[in-house]
Amino acid sequence: MFFYISKTLGFLATPTNGLLVLLLVGVVTLRWRFGRQLTGLAAVLLVICGLSPAANLLMAPLEQRFPRWDAGNGAPDGIVVLGGAIDATVFGARGELALNEAGERMTEAVALARTYPNARILFSGGEGKVLKQGHTEADAARAFFARMGLAPERIEVEDRSRNTTENAVFSKELAAPKPGERWLLVTSAWHMPRSIGCFRAAGFPVEAYPVDFRTPGQGLLWPFFFASDGLRRFDLASREWIGLAAYYASGRSSELFPAP
Incomplete structure (x- = not known):
């Protein structure tokens, strides 16, 4: 049962899935001010997640945890x-x-x-x-x-x-x-x-x-040239952080953020 629940929650917790749903709701309700605000918010967040260094900032602490x-x-x-x-x-x-x-x-x-x-x-x-x-x-x-x-x-x-x-x-x-x-x-x-x-x-x-390191580990974490690359990494890192919390809360991990 945990397997199916985790897969379902994992899909719902994937940031780009949520942003696409937000964008869709905004487009459907464009005739109202609320819809235009949702559309603008979703577009801005997609740009931030896809092109900014945000994905690498989430990924780097995970990769640096164990030498x-x-x-x-x-x-x-x-x-x-x-x-x-x-x-x-x-x-x-x-x-x-x-x-x-x-x-x-x-x-x-x-x-x-x-x-x-x-x-x-x-x-x-x-x-x-x-x-x-x-x-x-x-x-x-x-x-x-x-x-x-x-x-x-x-x-x-x-x-x-x-x-x-x-x-x-x-x-x-x-x-x-x-x-x-x-x-x-x-x-x-x-x-x-x-x-x-x-x-x-x-x-x-x-x-x-x-x-399978994805970030340089030190120095400046550069923005992405292709939004698709940034969004994919943002999803991966976000789901891993969510997984850490969920596994610890359910007793399947010994610690919230295990260390050496």
Whole structure:
């Protein structure tokens, strides 16, 4: 039930969806002053969200929360790779592997697997869409790792999870980490705080290995040249902040804004 509620609220809480609804209501009621004000407000907010540095200002604190992993402490015993980087629908329909903007989750996992040949590799990703497509991201991940030359028997997949909470719970069940073992968690830097919170709540201690950075991390955060890029990032960052609050309020994360 939480899965369907979170998906519904996630759609409603996406800023651009709300602004488009506001704009539509304004256009329909243009004959009244109220409608003209709504239209103007929606247009101004769309410009601010799409072209100003606002999206990067929201994204940067998420990405800077956890530093890059320090390899100086020794090799990890295992590596958990969160889904979200492969389009399972395209894979199911075409049989082709299609990586999205978060592709570094997969490519960096391959690099880690080659650097640490004795580490277990666990991919976590089921079917996260409300309308089931019949193909999980884990199916595509198997094919991807095989194409990258990793031995199939080395790859463990968790294919039941539909959100970050289930990533943590089901990964722990499959990994069965022993006391003293060191496990890395590979996911996008902006998604790391919520992911760490979920893994801590599930009792699975992991070390953050953030990838897929979207902001420079320091210096001036420039405005966007294409409004579509700014709006997409604004939606992504806003939903992640909302997700942090919702997961903490529902007890699915150990902290409101997890830190190292």
